[in-house]
Amino acid sequence: MVFLRILATLVFGFYVYTGYAQDYDKIIRVFDESYKLEEQQKYEEAINKLKSIYDEKSYEINLRMGWLYYVAGKYEESIEYYSTAIKIMPYSIEPHWGIIFPLNALKKDDEMVSHYQKILEINPNNSIALFRLGLIYYNKKDFILAEKYFDKVVNLYPFDYDALVMDAWTKLQLKNTREAKILFNKALVRKPGDKSAKEGLNLLK
Secondary structure, three states, X not given: OHHHHHHHHHHHHHHHHHHOHHHHHHHHHHHHHHHHHHHOOOHHHHHHHHHOOOOOOOHHXXXXXXXXXXXXXXXXXXXHHHHHHHHHOOOOOHHHHHHHHHHHHOOOHHHHHHHHHHHHHHOOOOHHHHHHHHHHHHHOOOHHHHHHHHHHHHHHOOOOHXXXXXXXXXXXXXXXXXXXXXXXXXXXXXXXXXXXXHHHHHHOO
């Protein structure tokens, strides 16, 4: 069933692309103009350029509109276009990463969590999604869930400083002092003199 859904998505995507293939010259020109306007921070003008060729079935246009509305500070509109891109290409990771920007700006942590989890459904070992979920749960003081995600990042990247030090702090919060001490010391090996790791070790004395 999963294979059939993926096949259907690919077929649909092919249909979307071929549906406006004859307009590629115009699309390329408008995208090029929008990039130049973005460089000048003329976001509204860039958005209006894309509106002139807007196609609700176009993944690329919706993705680009989502980004431009985000940098223009119009977060709700950004979410709307990224959501449309997700509907068009549900197995793509790109729009899930994109939509996290406006959601973060609006401090919608729960919705961010759902998109990080969707990324992990598609790519279970995505270390960035795992780490950021760990941070969200750490800040919520849900240290058990935070540990789950930080542990996985440390298993994937055993010498990654950020993962080591956050996993150490999480274990300290859970009173797992032995593992916390090991991880803080490993963080210091990776980043000698690090204040966070030293502070953690001082609390364990």
